[in-house]
Amino acid sequence: xxxxxxxxxxxxxxxxxxxxxxxxxxSNQNEYxxxxxxxxxxxxxxxxxxxxxxxxWLAATDNFSVLYIASHxxxxxxxxxxxxxxxxxxxxxxxxxxxxxALWGFIFNINISQNNxxxxxxxxxxxxxxxxxxxxxxxxxxxxxxxxxxPPNNGADINPVLQDPALVIHPPTLYLGYVGFGIPFACAxxxxxxxxxxxxxxxxxxxxxxxxxxFLTIGITLGSWWAxxxxxxxxxxxxxxxxxxxxxxxxxxxxxxxxxSVSIKSKRLRxxxxxxxxxxxxxxxxxxxxxRSGIIDSVHSFANDPERGLYLLGFITVIIMxxxxxxxxxxSKIQSKEKIKRFSKESFISINNIFFxxxxxxxxxxxxxxxxxxxxxxxxxxxxxxxxxxIFSPIVLxxxxxxxxxxxxxxxxxxxxNQVSLPILFSTMVSLLITxxxxxxxxxxxxxxxxxxxxxxxxxxxxxxxxxQSFRFKKYINSFSAIAHMALGLLLISISLNSVLSIxxxxxxxxxxxxxYKDLTIYFQNINLSNYSNYDSIEADLLIQTSNGKSFMLSxxxxxxxxxxxxxxxxAIHATPLRDIYMTIGDxxxxxxxxxxxxxxxxxxxxxFSAALMSLAGILLIVTNNRASIRNKRQDYEITT
Numbered sequence: 001x002x003x004x005x006x007x008x009x010x011x012x013x014x015x016x017x018x019x020x021x022x023x024x025x026x027s028n029q030n031e032y033x034x035x036x037x038x039x040x041x042x043x044x045x046x047x048x049x050x051x052x053x054x055x056x057w058l059a060a061t062d063n064f065s066v067l068y069i070a071s072h073x074x075x076x077x078x079x080x081x082x083x084x085x086x087x088x089x090x091x092x093x094x095x096x097x098x099x100x101x102a103l104w105g106f107i108f109n110i111n112i113s114q115n116n117x118x119x120x121x122x123x124x125x126x127x128x129x130x131x132x133x134x135x136x137x138x139x140x141x142x143x144x145x146x147x148x149x150x151p152p153n154n155g156a157d158i159n160p161v162l163q164d165p166a167l168v169i170h171p172p173t174l175y176l177g178y179v180g181f182g183i184p185f186a187c188a189x190x191x192x193x194x195x196x197x198x199x200x201x202x203x204x205x206x207x208x209x210x211x212x213x214x215f216l217t218i219g220i221t222l223g224s225w226w227a228x229x230x231x232x233x234x235x236x237x238x239x240x241x242x243x244x245x246x247x248x249x250x251x252x253x254x255x256x257x258x259x260x261s262v263s264i265k266s267k268r269l270r271x272x273x274x275x276x277x278x279x280x281x282x283x284x285x286x287x288x289x290x291x292r293s294g295i296i297d298s299v300h301s302f303a304n305d306p307e308r309g310l311y312l313l314g315f316i317t318v319i320i321m322x323x324x325x326x327x328x329x330x331x332s333k334i335q336s337k338e339k340i341k342r343f344s345k346e347s348f349i350s351i352n353n354i355f356f357x358x359x360x361x362x363x364x365x366x367x368x369x370x371x372x373x374x375x376x377x378x379x380x381x382x383x384x385x386x387x388x389x390x391i392f393s394p395i396v397l398x399x400x401x402x403x404x405x406x407x408x409x410x411x412x413x414x415x416x417x418n419q420v421s422l423p424i425l426f427s428t429m430v431s432l433l434i435t436x437x438x439x440x441x442x443x444x445x446x447x448x449x450x451x452x453x454x455x456x457x458x459x460x461x462x463x464x465x466x467x468x469q470s471f472r473f474k475k476y477i478n479s480f481s482a483i484a485h486m487a488l489g490l491l492l493i494s495i496s497l498n499s500v501l502s503i504x505x506x507x508x509x510x511x512x513x514x515x516x517y518k519d520l521t522i523y524f525q526n527i528n529l530s531n532y533s534n535y536d537s538i539e540a541d542l543l544i545q546t547s548n549g550k551s552f553m554l555s556x557x558x559x560x561x562x563x564x565x566x567x568x569x570x571x572a573i574h575a576t577p578l579r580d581i582y583m584t585i586g587d588x589x590x591x592x593x594x595x596x597x598x599x600x601x602x603x604x605x606x607x608x609f610s611a612a613l614m615s616l617a618g619i620l621l622i623v624t625n626n627r628a629s630i631r632n633k634r635q636d637y638e639i640t641t
């Protein structure tokens with residue numbers, strides 16, 4: 001009965017969202033209609049969130065009469081895995097995706113004043129998008145389908161790879177980032193519909209954009225960390241197509257936030273900003289299509305039914321084409337007549353937006369071209385790390401060079417090189433010295449890696465110099481910009497050193513045998529066989545001793561899950577600030593020895609730390625802006641009273 005109620009409430013929510021959108025399309029905008037739209041949307045969200053809450057209850061209570069729950073859960077699972085199994089596969093994850101999109105709209109609805117000229121249009125735009133995805137859910141991917149008359153006694157279990165605490169956090173965080181950019185997209189569309197260039201829509205969406213960017217950054221970082229320790233790959237990024245479709249909106253959103261900062265201060269780059277707002281959300285929708293269409297094979301993909309993807313492709317195409325047509329029609333009204341001065345901060349941001357565009361196009365090409373090639377020639381090809389490295393290294397290098405000079409550039413004023421000669425010279429000398437030390441110690445022969453290391457240290461040194469100047473001369477410095485860009489410098493250094501220093505080897509060991517590798521002495525102590533409620537395991541005890549006398553135990557494991565018969569690899573990692581000793585166990589050979597894979601990954605944790613710093617910078621910006629807003633409201637109140 002509960003599943004039928006949940007299903008009915010979702011249908012009811014779909015109807016109310018449709019009404020909210022129709023009110024915008026076919027009614028004259030006035031105060032009454034605006035209030036009606038807001039209330040209708042709020043009621044629709046209420047029914048949708050209740051429906052999702054009931055669905056969570058069904059999963060938590062092992063209601064295997066629901067086909068989706070029976071296919072992706074099990075009574076032996078802990079409760080938090082039962083709940084997280086909802087977003088472990090296609091139908092449930094799509095349900096969560098829609099709920100989060102509606103949630104962003106609801107928070108926007110209750111936080112924005114009814115007097116705002118764009119609010120109703122933005123809510124209406126979101127409502128229409130939500131209806132489209134709800135119809136996709138109900139008609140093609142129904143999570144409420146039941147098994148009648150006799151449901152199974154137990155479920156088929158969740159994918160063993162997903163039986164990890166990261167499943168509880170990573171997908172929801174990533175989805176919040178994806179759909180969060182629906183707010184700036186809807187506001188941009190509302191602005192284009194209004195056609196009034198005096199409306200400052202950019203300031204309206206600033207905090208929403210940064211918040212969505214924070215969630216997207218954290219989501220991608222958590223996914224990278226999860227793949228590292230759970231999948232046994234031993235790396236942080238593998239240019240998997242689904243990884244790439246997450247990277248594209250992140251690149252576009254980063255460019256969007258930079259462009260937004262220009263448009264807030266003046267109307268310069270407004271065209272860029274609107275186009276990027278459309279692009280970010282469009283790329284998020286494209287990612288949803290890639291993951292859920294079944295046209296690619298990936299550990300991340302949710303579906304293997306290409307026909308179901310036709311609906312998504314058609315709907316997403318309509319959204320994107322309608323947005324671009326509206327953009328073209330309003331182009332003359334939104335285009336700024338003010339010219340951007342050469343070597344101003346606006347010009348540097350514009351140049352870097354072009355670089356971001358090139359990177360996005362390159363990633364898009366790497367995702368789309370193999371699909372087109374397979375369709376035309378019936379042959380599968382893959383685009384891997386060499387392709388992306390060959391493009392990303394020089395482009396990122398050039399972008400960072402312009403970033404260095406933009407530190408001292410001014411808004412709407414021409415950059416004067418003689419004013420920053422000393423800071424740049426000092427930062428360059430320090431960075432060159434550090435880079436030379438790394439080159440000498442580690443014999444790094446890759447020219448691009450050396451340049452990226454140099455640029456990374458140059459960015460950090462340049463901002464440190466800027467911070468010191470701000471203390472000395474009481475000069476204002478944007479803390480968000482400083483932390484975020486220093487994190488970028490640290491990210492470049494970490495990625496470069498990780499790629500040139502990390503090593504990997506597979507060795508075969510018998511019990512009581514010892515093997516030396518680099519500065520490590522590896523002693524195979526024992527094999528442990530264990531049985532658990534839903535899997536059995538083979539665990540190796542490996543005693544590791546370093547050249548400086550330190551010793552520690554690593555116990556990599558292989559598991560075989562009973563229900564699915566799937567075998568997984570559980571890694572063993574010894575982490576230090578500078579390197580990870582990373583081990584997995586393979587198969588037993590005919591001579592009785594075991595294959596042991598060992599990796600020494602340098603500075604890999606600094607990659608995730610850099611991403612965390614970027615997220616922290618975004619949080620600081622939102623907090624400081626909120627405090628400033630509260631302070632301004634208090635001052636206004638004191639003046640009026």
